[in-house]
Amino acid sequence: MIVAERKPIKEILAMIDGYNNILMVGCKGCVTVCNAGGKTEVAILAAALRLACKLKGKPVTIDEITLDRQCEPEFIQWLDDSLKKKDYDAIISMACSIGPQYIAEAFDNMVVFPALNTSFMGGTVEHGIWSEYCSACGDCIIQNFGGLCPITRCAKGLLNGPCGGSLDGKCEANSDEECIWELIYQRMKKLGKTDLLLEQKPPKDWSKSLSAGPRKVIREDLTV
Amino acid sequence: MKAETNLQKIIKQGQFAVTCELTPPRGTDMDLIRKNAEKLLGKVDAVNVDDNPTADVRASSWAVCKALLDMGIEPILEMTTRDRNRIALQADILGASVLGIQNVLCLTGDHPSRGDHPQAKRVFDLDSVQLITLIKQIRDEGHLSNGKKISGRPTFFIGGAANPFVGSLDLHIARLRKKIEAGTDFIQTQPVLDIKLFKVWINQVIEHGLSERCPIIAGVILLKSLDFAQHLRNKVPGIMIPDSTLQRLGTVPENKQQEEGMKICIEQIEELKKIDGVKGVHIMAIGCEERISDIIEEAGLLPRPNMVNPGSIGPSQQIS
Numbered sequence: 001m002i003v004a005e006r007k008p009i010k011e012i013l014a015m016i017d018g019y020n021n022i023l024m025v026g027c028k029g030c031v032t033v034c035n036a037g038g039k040t041e042v043a044i045l046a047a048a049l050r051l052a053c054k055l056k057g058k059p060v061t062i063d064e065i066t067l068d069r070q071c072e073p074e075f076i077q078w079l080d081d082s083l084k085k086k087d088y089d090a091i092i093s094m095a096c097s098i099g100p101q102y103i104a105e106a107f108d109n110m111v112v113f114p115a116l117n118t119s120f121m122g123g124t125v126e127h128g129i130w131s132e133y134c135s136a137c138g139d140c141i142i143q144n145f146g147g148l149c150p151i152t153r154c155a156k157g158l159l160n161g162p163c164g165g166s167l168d169g170k171c172e173a174n175s176d177e178e179c180i181w182e183l184i185y186q187r188m189k190k191l192g193k194t195d196l197l198l199e200q201k202p203p204k205d206w207s208k209s210l211s212a213g214p215r216k217v218i219r220e221d222l223t224v
Numbered sequence: 225m226k227a228e229t230n231l232q233k234i235i236k237q238g239q240f241a242v243t244c245e246l247t248p249p250r251g252t253d254m255d256l257i258r259k260n261a262e263k264l265l266g267k268v269d270a271v272n273v274d275d276n277p278t279a280d281v282r283a284s285s286w287a288v289c290k291a292l293l294d295m296g297i298e299p300i301l302e303m304t305t306r307d308r309n310r311i312a313l314q315a316d317i318l319g320a321s322v323l324g325i326q327n328v329l330c331l332t333g334d335h336p337s338r339g340d341h342p343q344a345k346r347v348f349d350l351d352s353v354q355l356i357t358l359i360k361q362i363r364d365e366g367h368l369s370n371g372k373k374i375s376g377r378p379t380f381f382i383g384g385a386a387n388p389f390v391g392s393l394d395l396h397i398a399r400l401r402k403k404i405e406a407g408t409d410f411i412q413t414q415p416v417l418d419i420k421l422f423k424v425w426i427n428q429v430i431e432h433g434l435s436e437r438c439p440i441i442a443g444v445i446l447l448k449s450l451d452f453a454q455h456l457r458n459k460v461p462g463i464m465i466p467d468s469t470l471q472r473l474g475t476v477p478e479n480k481q482q483e484e485g486m487k488i489c490i491e492q493i494e495e496l497k498k499i500d501g502v503k504g505v506h507i508m509a510i511g512c513e514e515r516i517s518d519i520i521e522e523a524g525l526l527p528r529p530n531m532v533n534p535g536s537i538g539p540s541q542q543i544s
Contacts, residue, residue, distance in 0.1 A: 155335050156306075157346075158348070159354070164461075165387075172338070200353060200405065203349065203354045204349075
């Protein structure tokens with residue numbers, strides 16, 4: 001899933017300064033699962049912003065709505081009803097950054113603010129802790145590394161790791177993190193495939209990644 | 225073709241090699257590095273020039289290598305894959321050859337988060353194994369990574385690095401093997417302060433037949449003070465400083481610590497000279513490079529073989 005984190009309230013307050021009628025839009029997708037932008041988080045943030053604005057002597061109206069998903073144009077269109085009913089001057093999206101961009105594209109006269117920082121693609125490792133597992137390089141090669149991704153999980157993205165900077169199995173760049181090459185090695189040992197560690201991995205073709213510019217997936221069999 | 229550099233010839237003839245390291249200035253003032261380099265004339269076989277060490281910005285390695293060349297000192301160009309993609313790395317390696325730089329040490333480089341611009345975007349388009357492969361390809365096959373032929377026939381003597389003081393020895397030996405199979409002509413190691421642990425590593429290297437395939441130059445370090453040693457241990461990735469070394473430095477007053485550091489460094493060299501599979505030493509003296517020539521002299525590494533006039537030994541004997 002996409003893991004996100006709420007921006008600091010101060011930053012959001014600075015963005016909405018001068019706007020009085022705001023629609024805050026949550027998302028029932030990934031950001032609900034990672035407790036960043038679901039219905040509950042919308043309610044909490046809206047209450048906090050109302051209170052803060054009131055204390056500053058600039059009260060605001062903030063209405064709340066949570067869409068099934070903000071990464072589907074059809075669901076974004078549901079906002080049309082709300083926008084027709086009331087004269088909102090801004091929308092705060094509590095989705096990953098796809099949400100506010102879809103809203104901006106769908107309603108071109110509407111100001112949109114992101115309330116979240118989109119962190120990464122990853123998953124829960126324990127309650128309240130999420131980790132990054134994929135960087136969407138567009139050409140998955142984890143089969144060569146015991147099913148673990150050194151491109152994402154090695155701070156240097158080494159395909160022929162490890163580097164000489166890890167200490168006691170921890171990463172050079174962040175001593176709280178395991179060195180992924182240590183984990184790859186342990187996996188290879190268990191799988192009886194340590195010989196694979198001797199294979200030289202060629203430079204990666206980054207033309208399938210964001211490096212080549214924003215990408216599209218086109219499925220001819222599904223297009224109309 | 226392998227470049228016939230001074231370092232290459234010394235290693236080829238089975239002489240014990242001596243290299244050291246100089247750090248480019250954070251700026252354009254070359255006075256100090258020139259002064260330190262002058263003291264090394266005729267006393268060292270080649271000098272490594274750091275490439276933004278610990279991810280701190282310094283004048284570019286190739287430019288300082290050229291300055292050393294102009295002084296008559298053979299440089300080893302350090303190249304990390306941290307800051308340049310394959311386009312820039314290839315451009316710089318070709319450019320280095322144009323300037324007459326032929327020794328190159330291929331490194332991955334310390335992570336930007338450890339340096340003075342932690343906000344910088346990391347690159348790591350290649351890793352050090354891939355950089356070794358690429359430079360060998362340019363040298364031996366005359367083409368770039370995309371297969372395009374290059375003009376001219378650049379020659380290089382290609383180096384790689386190894387850290388003997390790591391957890392999973394098998395894993396790191398496997399990586400060393402990869403570097404050697406990729407085409408490394410020599411290996412320089414991180415500084416050795418624990419001879420026992422180093423022996424465990426070198427025995428593995430020998431057992432795997434790697435020291436026969438590629439000469440190993442062992443690193444040593446001059447610790448100028450207890451404070452500095454502690455700083456290195458905490459801040460610089462890949463440098464292993466044992467507690468016993470810190471304790472030893474701590475037993476002498478502050479103004480005597482550099483001398484104690486000298487003794488430690490020279491003792492390490494003496495020990496390393498006796499170890500099978502060690503074909504030379506690489507001296508690091510961060511922040512006290514002016515002492516490198518003293519270390520070389522006191523460790524009995526002089527005179528250096530003169531490979532410009534093969535057969536003769538050292539500049540002093542040449543004159544007589």
